[in-house]
Amino acid sequence: MAVKRGVTIKGTRDGLSLYMDDTYSYKELLSELEEVLSAQHILEEDPLIRVTIELGNRYLTSKQQDEIRQIFEKHNKLVIDKIQSNLIEKKTALEWKEQTDIKMYHRMVRSGQVLHVEGDLFLIGDVNPGGKVMASGNVFVLGSLKGIAHAGCSGNKQAVIAASYMAPSQLRIADIISRPPDSDEEGMYMECGFLDESYEKIRMERVTALSKVRPELNGFERRVMNG
Template identity: 60%
Template sequence: MIGNKQIITIKGTRDGLTLYIDDACSFKEVLEELERVLATKYTDKDEPMITVTIQLGNRYLHNEQEEQLRGIIRKKNKLVVQSIESNVISKKQALEWREDTEIKAITKIVRSGQVIEVKGDMLLIGDVNPGGKIIASGNIFILGSLRGVAHAGFYGNRDAVIVASYMEPSQLRIADMISRSPDYDSEGVYMECGLIDEEKSKIVIDRLQVLSQKRPDLTGFERRILNG
């Protein structure tokens, strides 16, 4: 311990224990303090299994360092590491996050038999004709008519939405859910969005105005698209 500063703080929660680790000290000091703190704790063999969450703050650990932390905690038979969380990510993770969240703008008409797929959000400036299909891992925004198939949240994101200037899809898909008639008006509707209603357990079509309440985490750029 450096001076009076506590390197490791342990707090109990309903889900187990949370270890808050000071992010200003060296990793060697963290290991030594963790060994000392756990030396006299959780020694009762009759205690139930306790899950541990480690909060690193602004500290990044390599896989080997994470395994060292897990190893010290595993010595206590009643403790198991549930997660190690940090405010810092690697450059590779940052680039992957950027790719997953940025909006890809495409200007074209998606004709019958064509499939357009992107990672992240898709902004399509054009129409999706019957027989055409567009796929995105994030949200889909169409400045045009949707008469074909649109699949948002392709990798399982159930919070994804599908927005179109004119909505008359042959099929809507979000994550693992598929729209079924009569979830949308067969004659088409203007400036509407499709999203999963968890209470109804299906995809519903609603007014664009509801997105600010139902999907408050939409980015500022996406809001500008929706609000003009």
């Protein structure tokens, strides 16, 4: 009968994967980790071996992670590459939620006004000439976009800009800027802008093509796009 262990090691293409069973106490795992590492037969001439530690549904404090690193320091051929857990800190979770939430506004952005949000922006209303909307994620305008729209303002090059009526004075995605043509062309209805694969310019398409261009958009965003 096989003996159940709290710490198991498996070889991978990139080194070793060490799994620490989250049903064991932390002290039990530390003790067993010492035993498991001491049993590894590593020669002096062997290269450094990178180790990924899998914690499962366990969260370790910075102090606990340091204690584990100290155990590994006794075995100088084993180097911790990363420590992974299914759990994250509440602060990190709230930051992630802030970055991925869709912020909905029902208003007009007038000349001189700036509407700036973290995450995706869904604006029900117009952006007048001289007005500006900015989002770290996507920008959706259910109205006329005649001012400036900046999506992915934190560097997200996968962000998109879409509007019911697209006649902007400037579009910007991440650090790429697109200005309107010098002609007196009228705007377009139900259009979207996104960076092409080379990330050299912003391309315009009908909103209905967006699900093919950015299939990673979630269901709610697709419903917004397809009206």
